[in-house]
Amino acid sequence: MxxxxxxxxxxxxxxxxGHRPGPLATVxxxxxxxxxxxxxxxxxxxxxxxxxxxxxxxHLEVQRGTITALIGPNGAGKSTFFxxxxxxxxxxxxxxxxxxxxxxxxxxxxxxxxGMVRTFQLTKALMRLTAxxxxxxxxxxxxxxxxxxxIVRSWRSQEKDVQRRAEELLDRFNLTRMRDEFAGSMSGxxxxxxxxxxxxxVHPTMIMLDEPMSGVNPALTQSLLGHIQALRDDGMTIILVxxxxxxxxxxxxxxVCFAEGEVIAEGRxxxxxxxxxxxxxxxGSRTGDQHDVLEAEQ
Amino acid sequence: xxxxxxxxxxxxLGPEAAIYALAAIGLNxxxxxxxxxxxxxxxxxxxxxxxxAAGVVTFGLPFWAGILIGIACAVVxxxxxxxxxxxxxxxxxxxxxxxxxxxxxxxxxSGYAEPVTNGVFGLRQFADPFYAMSPLPDHDFDxxxxxxxxxxxxxxxxxxxxxxxACALVYLLIHSPWGRxxxxxxxxxxxxxxxxxxxxxxxxxxxxxxxxxxxIAGALLAINTQSAYPDTYDPKVTFYLYAIVILGGAARVLGxxxxxxxxxxxxxxxxxxxxxxxxxxxxxxxVLGSSAIGALVIAFVGLGxxxxxxxxxxxxxxxxxxxxxxxx
Numbered sequence: 150m151x152x153x154x155x156x157x158x159x160x161x162x163x164x165x166x167g168h169r170p171g172p173l174a175t176v177x178x179x180x181x182x183x184x185x186x187x188x189x190x191x192x193x194x195x196x197x198x199x200x201x202x203x204x205x206x207x208h209l210e211v212q213r214g215t216i217t218a219l220i221g222p223n224g225a226g227k228s229t230f231f232x233x234x235x236x237x238x239x240x241x242x243x244x245x246x247x248x249x250x251x252x253x254x255x256x257x258x259x260x261x262x263x264g265m266v267r268t269f270q271l272t273k274a275l276m277r278l279t280a281x282x283x284x285x286x287x288x289x290x291x292x293x294x295x296x297x298x299x300i301v302r303s304w305r306s307q308e309k310d311v312q313r314r315a316e317e318l319l320d321r322f323n324l325t326r327m328r329d330e331f332a333g334s335m336s337g338x339x340x341x342x343x344x345x346x347x348x349x350x351v352h353p354t355m356i357m358l359d360e361p362m363s364g365v366n367p368a369l370t371q372s373l374l375g376h377i378q379a380l381r382d383d384g385m386t387i388i389l390v391x392x393x394x395x396x397x398x399x400x401x402x403x404x405v406c407f408a409e410g411e412v413i414a415e416g417r418x419x420x421x422x423x424x425x426x427x428x429x430x431x432x433g434s435r436t437g438d439q440h441d442v443l444e445a446e447q
Numbered sequence: 448x449x450x451x452x453x454x455x456x457x458x459x460l461g462p463e464a465a466i467y468a469l470a471a472i473g474l475n476x477x478x479x480x481x482x483x484x485x486x487x488x489x490x491x492x493x494x495x496x497x498x499x500a501a502g503v504v505t506f507g508l509p510f511w512a513g514i515l516i517g518i519a520c521a522v523v524x525x526x527x528x529x530x531x532x533x534x535x536x537x538x539x540x541x542x543x544x545x546x547x548x549x550x551x552x553x554x555x556x557s558g559y560a561e562p563v564t565n566g567v568f569g570l571r572q573f574a575d576p577f578y579a580m581s582p583l584p585d586h587d588f589d590x591x592x593x594x595x596x597x598x599x600x601x602x603x604x605x606x607x608x609x610x611x612x613a614c615a616l617v618y619l620l621i622h623s624p625w626g627r628x629x630x631x632x633x634x635x636x637x638x639x640x641x642x643x644x645x646x647x648x649x650x651x652x653x654x655x656x657x658x659x660x661x662x663i664a665g666a667l668l669a670i671n672t673q674s675a676y677p678d679t680y681d682p683k684v685t686f687y688l689y690a691i692v693i694l695g696g697a698a699r700v701l702g703x704x705x706x707x708x709x710x711x712x713x714x715x716x717x718x719x720x721x722x723x724x725x726x727x728x729x730x731x732x733x734v735l736g737s738s739a740i741g742a743l744v745i746a747f748v749g750l751g752x753x754x755x756x757x758x759x760x761x762x763x764x765x766x767x768x769x770x771x772x773x774x775x
Binding site for chain 2: 266269273275278282285286291293294296299300304308331347348351
């Protein structure tokens with residue numbers, strides 16, 4: 150695993166930390182700030198569950214080709230925000246555009262086909278499919294997924310291409326020896342890798358990772374981080390929800406802090422560390438969650 | 448003794464076994480491959496049978512038109528059941544299908560429907576063209592251990608051929624990217640959606656396909672007796688089909704076929720054995736009257752299923768390694 154992480158980092162020009170001032174250097178660190186080349190723009194997105202307002206984002210832009218981390222105490226609305234934007238849940242109001250296309254009201258599968266693919270906090274490996282099948286499923290535009298072509302087997306040459314690409318990804322994520330094993334017999338960390346590799350089969354331009362490090366042992370965490378940075382260096386945009394502050398500060402180009410459903414701060418990692426609103430949110434002047442802060446300080 | 452054995456073989460190979468295998472293949476597409484809880488497969492058989500029976504007897508249409516009407520009714524039924532429920536959690540389809548099965552049976556036997564379905568008296572004599580197509584000479588066939596009439600044998604040949612065709616179709620579909628999506632939907636709908644799959648569309652296709660196979664099976668059941676009565680299609684049939692699918696091994700191409708063979712073998716063997724024992728006085732009449740034999744056979748089937756669940760929950764052809772996976 151560590152070999153791979155090292156290899157991935159070497160493609161990063163030796164810059165292990167991953168901070169790239171790049172296009173975000175001059176962006177003001179304030180909620181709703183405009184980015185030079187936003188791939189995702191969210192406007193006035195709201196979602197309530199009964200009387201509880203879970204999300205209210207007035208304006209948020211995500212810069213293309215960067216790693217953007219969403220942080221905030223438990224219950225701050227990060228995962229709900231993820232669900233709205235990826236089409237897995239309907240917001241009460243508001244809109245958002247991805248590469249200029251408005252997405253409000255589009256079903257999740259169409260959003261995924263447009264190149265915005267997400268993973269889940271609780272890994273959703275398809276347990277009774279093999280690792281290879283899990284990946285091959287992810288390929289889009291397969292003619293064999295339509296009923297009649299499936300019967301006449303006109304999809305066989307396309308299937309070969311899909312399989313080759315799947316095997317390349319298995320190799321890249323060090324899963325080749327699990328190729329023909331059921332995903333259900335893989336470890337938690339391997340399933341995380343599998344899910345990430347599978348998302349890449351969709352050819353995404355933006356990938357949304359919901360707590361990619363949860364339940365992963367420290368050695369594998371390094372490898373996962375390496376993979377995520379390598380994806381960014383390939384030009385992909387990454388949004389991730391993460392609780393581990395070391396991870397967030399280590400790999401993000403931009404950090405967005407949620408509290409009580411709103412974006413209370415955003416900026417480069419070093420801006421965020423000194424922002425009073427973030428400290429308040431974690432220390433409990435508003436919602437309070439001592440545990441997260443202790444974690445953050447470690 | 449020979450009588451019991453020949454009854455058992457006749458039951459195993461007879462038309463009912465083939466027909467139940469065909470309906471179970473449809474159910475296996477729903478339950479085994481897509482994870483749809485369809486508790487009303489019998490409803491598809493009912494509309495298939497009455498599409499043919501009412502088409503021919505009531506409306507005077509040709510035989511093949513009746514078959515097509517039955518299939519069309521199954522497609523419509525699948526859409527009516529699926530469109531409102533397949534976006535919801537699996538339980539809703541289960542509730543809708545079990546209700547639809549019973550409601551349809553009552554509708555078909557009701558007084559309102561009598562002009563079309565002839566109510567509880569049913570419809571008869573609509574399959575003459577089917578039997579006229581038989582190339583077999585009109586005498587009994589001795590297959591060594593048991594004999595079949597030419598009519599029975601013709602139904603068996605057609606039914607088992609259709610079973611083979613259906614198996615080939617399922618094999619091709621399941622070993623294609625289409626089948627891969629279906630299995631992914633069974634494992635985790637959200638994951639399939641996150642990969643750009645139109646889960647709702649796939650579930651609807653699965654429901655229609657399995658329903659059409661059920662309708663063809665229902666039509667064959669009516670052809671076999673040249674009659675259609677609503678009460679033939681009671682909920683019990685669906686649960687026999689589940690027993691067959693689980694016995695043979697869910698999500699296995701040949702599972703429903705093997706399941707049906709064994710199910711009908713056991714059913715016929717036990718029935719014949721108990722009757723012989725009862726007639727010979729081995730079991731006194733006050734312990735087991737001839738009217739109770741049918742019920743006792745069903746009780747044994749239940750016991751057998753119980754033992755199957757304890758000792759081989761994945762069925763005979765099932766992959767027990769796959770079964771043991773922690774799939775949550």
